[in-house]
Amino acid sequence: MLSAEMQNPGEFIDLLKELIRQPSVVGAEHSFFRVLQRELEERGARVTWYEGLLVAQGREPDALMFSAHVDRHGLVCTGPNEFQYAAFVAGRRSDLLGNSVSEKLMRKIVDRFHSVPVTAYEPWSGSYLGAGNIRSAYVCEYRNNLIFEVDGLDHLVAGTPVAFSDRLTVEDGILSAQLDNVLTAAHLVHLFSLGFQGTAFFTAQEESGSSWRYLLEWFRRFNGATDRLIVVDTSPYPDRATADRQQVVLRRRDANAAFHEPTTTMIEALCREHGISYGFKDAYIDELNRQAEAAGQEPQSLGSTELGRIVAASNGFVQGTTIQVPTTGYHTMEESASAEANGGFSRLLHLVARAAGAC
DSSP states (O other): OOOTTSSSHHHHHHHHHHHHHSOOBTTOOHHHHHHHHHHHHHTTOEEEEETTEEEEEOSOTTTOEEEEEOOBOEEEEEETTEEEEHHHHHTTOSSSSSOOOOHHHHHHHTTTTTTOEEEEEOTTTOOEEEEEEEEEEEEETTTTEEEEEEETOTTOOTTOEEEEOOOOEEETTEEEESOTTHHHHHHHHHHHHTTOOSEEEEESOTTTTOHHHHHHHHHHHTTOOEEEEEEEEEEEOSSHHHHTTOSEEEOSBOSSOBOOHHHHHHHHHHHHHHTOOEEEHHHHHHHHHHHHHHTTOOOOOOOOOHHHHHHHHHTTSEEEEEEEEEEBSTTSTTEEEEHHHHHHHHHHHHHHHHHTTOO
């Protein structure tokens, strides 16, 4: 069971199970938005659609703004019985014009999804189009691209999304599934059940690096600058012991930009006041890089987040900070987060909303 810190934990688990079962392959999220709309409207939110963006608002939409991306990794049919990694296709990184994915990244992914069951669906309605299993994957030397071989889906036409079939498991206080980022999207939906009256954004195509464009367009559309946007997501760690050092993950910056310091400080103060353990991901990576430098090894990147991209691209017109759930098994079907971390994360969202007068 989830930590007692979370309000209505059984309701949250039921919601998360339902959302995980719904496909949302990067570049083909429309049917998932339909599911989200239903769940949000049942909880009293006013829902508006934009290109690549679903906006849910309560009675005080300007009081506080959260954002979560909804896309997950999967495949897309690109020819007769041919499938490619959807994030590379959606991000136009599968061409022959020098913008291809690095061989190092392809080699990292190539064996990750062997024998994983998959489900094809119609991207607008979510209608089921068949099931299969990934037989193998290889790097095509002629196209410098990652190709998947799938049994059972040779009837599909090019452009059809293929999701990794998934179910939530809860065992020994650990939640496991392809959690990035359906987990924190579910938390935002659940927040409306707890009385949230602010704004929640749900963005498409974060895994292909495009979600910030849809979000920034919304702010530009209404000429509404902000320094209080809070982006929620998962944050990967190498093992359970390292992940469990904190219930929530904060950041002062990523590889793209520095975040809004007063907002970050406010959230850190709430964590301290209410006994929610936290760690700063940028400080963690900085320490790893100091150790790597001393050992003559290659440093890690600070990582690229949706918030960092929008801050950099908007020259600070949109600013804020992040709150993340620590996980292990990044971008796999066994990504996991502790019930304790989810309890602390949920409690922190509620505290931030109350402090802003949005709950």
